[in-house]
Amino acid sequence: MKKAIALVLAMLFVLAGISALAESGKLTLATNVNFPPYEFYDDETGEPTGIDIEIAKAICDKIGYDLEVVDIDFGSIIPALVAGKYDFSAAGMTVTEERKQSVQFTDTYATGIQAVIVPADVEAADINALLEAKGGHMNIGVQESTTGDIYISDDFEAAGTAEVKRFKNGADAVLALTAGQVDCVVIDNEPAKAFVAKNEGLRLLDTAYTVEDYAMAFPKDSPVFEQFNAALGELMADGTLQAIVEKYIPAE
Ligand code: GLN
Numbered sequence: 001m002k003k004a005i006a007l008v009l010a011m012l013f014v015l016a017g018i019s020a021l022a023e024s025g026k027l028t029l030a031t032n033v034n035f036p037p038y039e040f041y042d043d044e045t046g047e048p049t050g051i052d053i054e055i056a057k058a059i060c061d062k063i064g065y066d067l068e069v070v071d072i073d074f075g076s077i078i079p080a081l082v083a084g085k086y087d088f089s090a091a092g093m094t095v096t097e098e099r100k101q102s103v104q105f106t107d108t109y110a111t112g113i114q115a116v117i118v119p120a121d122v123e124a125a126d127i128n129a130l131l132e133a134k135g136g137h138m139n140i141g142v143q144e145s146t147t148g149d150i151y152i153s154d155d156f157e158a159a160g161t162a163e164v165k166r167f168k169n170g171a172d173a174v175l176a177l178t179a180g181q182v183d184c185v186v187i188d189n190e191p192a193k194a195f196v197a198k199n200e201g202l203r204l205l206d207t208a209y210t211v212e213d214y215a216m217a218f219p220k221d222s223p224v225f226e227q228f229n230a231a232l233g234e235l236m237a238d239g240t241l242q243a244i245v246e247k248y249i250p251a252e
Helices: 002-024 051-063 074-082 127-133 147-157 170-178 189-198 225-237 240-248
Strands: 026-031 066-071 103-105 110-112 114-119 138-143 162-167 184-188 202-206 212-214 217-219
Touching (some): 026 051, 051 066, 051 225, 051 240, 074 103, 114 170, 114 189, 127 184, 138 147, 138 170, 147 162, 147 184, 162 170, 170 184, 170 189, 184 189, 189 202, 225 240
Parallel strands (some): 138 184
Antiparallel strands (some): 103 217, 110 212, 114 184
């Protein structure tokens, strides 16, 4: 009996979810608008733009919703989705087993690797050489709760070879690097390139970390997930997605 009541309640919640969405006609996208070229503020319009925002907009157009972008810290995104505060996230978010416990991911639409930003006069070829040059201990800047944070915490902090300074977003981490407060910043390669291009006196090292898959994240009980993911698949198949990516990341 209890189970039956729970089932009915669950169905009512799903229906209420669908009708709330249908009524508002709008999907809210939670992201951290400081992750170029995936999401950043357009210099001219002051509006959030970038690969994730454009893909999300194209999908919303296709399935008949308006899109509202909400800018929050990266580390707050998954808890907020779980709490049902927003409809989904497109945030250059890497698919991880741990995150899958909390949210469901769409198909993968991009890949990333972790890169290391250093002052341009640093001669080290990789992060381990940098650590050696620093005498076996250094300060590493990361964005809180990102895969960069997770890897560096596991590989360096746990080994006692680094103090990890966690920032709310990539721009703040890079600011700390230019101010000499950290020895390097570990962040996804495309934002890393964009930050290096915007700030003089920085350069990139590559890490050997594995390739990461980016996907959009939805609450597990999302009423629009299937429809949204199907539309994403169609935009991948018809070349729309590739055209958006190439607008921001010219083919090499
Ligand atoms: N790809 C990284 C992650 O998912 C960073 C994403 C971000 O900072 N927006 O953890």
